[in-house]
Amino acid sequence: MGKEESPKTTRRTTRSSAVATPSKNVVEETNASSSQPPTLSDLVLGEERESFSLDDLLSSFPGRRNQIQELLQLLGPRNSPMLPIFVYGGTSTGKTSMVLETFRHLKRPFVYSSCLSCYNPRILFESVLNQLFLHRKNAVNGYSSAKRCESPSDFVNFLREALVSVLANLEGNSGKLSSKRSGKANGNMIYLIFDNLERVRGWEKGSTILPLLFNLYDILKMPEVALIFISSASPDTYYSSMGYVEPIPIYLPDYTQDDLQQIFLRNQANKKLYASFLSVVLRPFCRITRRVDELSPAFSLLFTKYCEPVTNLGVVPNKELNQRLFHYFRPHVAPSLNEIFKVSSHPSTEVEVRETKGKGSTRKFGDCEDDQLDFHMPTSAKYLLISAFLASRNPATLDASLFDSTGGSNSRKRRRKASEKSMEQKETAEQELLLNPGTFPMERLLAIFQCIASVGEGSLDEEEEGYDGLGIRNGNGGLMSDVLLQLSSLCSANFIVTGGSCPLEGSTRYRSTVSEDMVLKVARSIKFPLSKYIYR
Ligand SMILES: Nc1ncnc2c1ncn2[C@@H]1O[C@H](COP(=O)(O)OP(=O)(O)OP(=O)(O)O)[C@@H](O)[C@H]1O
Structure with missing residues (x-):
């Protein structure tokens, strides 16, 4: 008999079961099935x-x-x-x-x-x-x-x-x-x-x-x-x-990647095997969401997949087994990422501002007077916000050198490329900024988003590169599919406003309204090296 069925503790146990599962809808004050009068x-x-x-x-x-x-x-x-x-x-x-x-x-x-x-x-x-x-x-x-x-x-x-x-x-x-x-x-x-x-x-x-x-x-x-x-x-x-x-x-506050690692490792029978699984999935998933209720079902399905080639679930994985599991598992990651990206792209991106304990006046978006501000929004929306800021701030002609094929994470390469920029190109960029202050077309926003979404939390480490990555950068077409929904959320929150249309193409252009201070804080919250991408 499950604990939930014990008549004496029905209601409270129902509450406690809510703690163990993502759904709190089960938290009800009445439990008609119990025959015992409450005490x-x-x-x-x-x-x-x-x-x-x-x-x-x-x-x-x-x-x-x-x-x-x-x-x-x-x-x-x-x-x-x-x-x-x-x-x-x-x-x-x-x-x-x-x-x-x-x-x-x-x-x-x-x-x-x-x-x-x-x-x-x-x-x-x-x-x-x-x-x-x-x-x-x-x-x-x-x-x-x-x-x-x-x-x-x-x-x-x-x-x-x-x-x-x-x-x-x-x-x-x-x-x-x-x-x-x-x-x-x-x-x-x-x-x-x-x-x-x-x-x-x-x-x-x-x-x-x-x-x-x-x-x-x-x-x-x-x-x-x-x-x-x-x-x-x-x-x-x-x-x-x-x-x-x-x-x-x-x-x-939102959980860090380390917190999530602890949360998901907590009740695992084979911690070493689960840790090897997390080393593959946690980082890419964290870029999209840090919500336990979203990660939990995705991880539980994926872990079953991950373990399919393992005959003994008590095995202590070595490097060779890790590689084997990864290659078997890899094709399942991108579809799951796409799925979770859709789930975490809420139409009503709620952005909230934390006050310092007990005090402070109501702040509007864009104000950034206090280092204690925290923004509650899906990680993917944060990347979108940063992308919009960069698109508004940087001249489009410099995009190629800032967001190179490594997603901008290889700073050595970028510096070399930047140093190759001719004065002529810089001048063009400055002129462009003067002529067209801060508006950008959707395509540019999406391109920047695609590049920077693979940069947060530092560049891919050696091990992951050894695994040939998870196809985030190369295979994220699906990830982008919901970006329009995110964009509309950010627009309704006035983070991004429409900035007229292009006289030649007639297509809508957008402009970011966020201050650099605020974007810096958003970037810090996902460990994105924003300053490397700002054209000065
Ligand atoms: N630090 C943690 N350790 C273990 N499990 C956690 C932790 N944080 C959240 N969870 C799990 O995540 C799920 C959601 O948690 P919970 O419902 O308490 O969050 P919440 O902030 O109240 O959510 P909501 O905003 O939807 O009301 C639950 O299953 C909970 O057990």
Whole structure:
């Protein structure tokens, strides 16, 4: 019998299973199949006797040690009141899992509602209340909620009522009896977690619900009630001087390649074999996406392919086996890259700006006053942004020498070529810039993109060259197929604007609007050597 089927822990186990899988849609507050009436124990994640130490927690989240420690520090020792917390970062950066697993470790009672599955205010309110009232929808009660909320004020009233009742029963609030009733709950605080908060902005009544949620801390004035918001949009996209206490932000940056290496190696039976697989796939895939939920299914399929020639899965691969596996495996990489590129090319590229902890004014794209800014966008979109900047900034006549056949990664070759440039060519370039400041046709953008997409994170190392590369540079026709979608996202975000049309051809020309500072930061985030490609 799977853990999910255990009646006692059904709901919480369902939550924990969400942590292990990319989909969080399974995180539901109701589980109609359970016959057991819910108890206060259901407000705690994990089995009563289960030990989930801090070491377990930290080792299950490679790349998140600092953020987990930050979170633990803000949560404080048991029974300590705290200010609201705002956990944010790009998609699939582990926000939900990190928070939920931290609660599994602490064994503190909490209520979790996702604004993704609870897709309107009433469902959200009722989800919170059902959990607090220990109410489970089922056939007997006609799948009705504990309370029906017609308005935000209904919610606040019922919420207070429910919280008072839960708190009275939590350990430490009313002596021995309650300690028995509270089961495994640790402490007398209750935490309300609202996930996928960015979704609320799209709700019809989002503009009233968001202030309500942010104001809950002030409205309730209950020190035993703590609030945690989780969002893929940054705080400055919410607060517009509404007068409430701004929650304390915890930022989860995108994973580095090293983090991803640790994440994917973590549960592998044959780490050496998996490491040899990662040495082939991680870098090219990271150029396209660093989202665990996108990489995970792609890697699991590809690893099966990678292992096909291996008869003994416990084998310790040597150089010769690595070569053999690579040659067998190579044809499968490009199609998978194309697939993932399509998936990660979201039409609504969301670019967000991180503020330094707690403070700062809302910044618009293009402003770059602060070194702490972080941009959340797919890696491929970052390359596109850099390409657009270079196309706007550099004269087209120098493209050939800047982006040579090595994708520009061979600086020795480039320097030699650059030194061969005649003064005449330079003058032409300068004239061209004067005549045509910064606009470029789509073809040029695509050509630059194609060249630089193979440069980030340094040039290909010896080993990979020995493997003859993965066909990214030469075989990425498919990779480009979705670039129009990305381009339209960047245009809607005003990163790239249309800059009139060519008088001769009548085709649309584009212009990059990003500042050099900002592009430098984007480039740094993917370790792209931007300065080598800027014409001075
Ligand atoms: N550091 C990590 N170690 C192990 N697994 C991770 C890590 N980060 C993310 N994951 C896995 O990636 C998947 C997505 O994580 P999660 O849902 O927590 O991200 P999220 O930031 O909340 O995503 P979203 O923005 O979609 O809400 C989960 O399966 C999770 O277990």
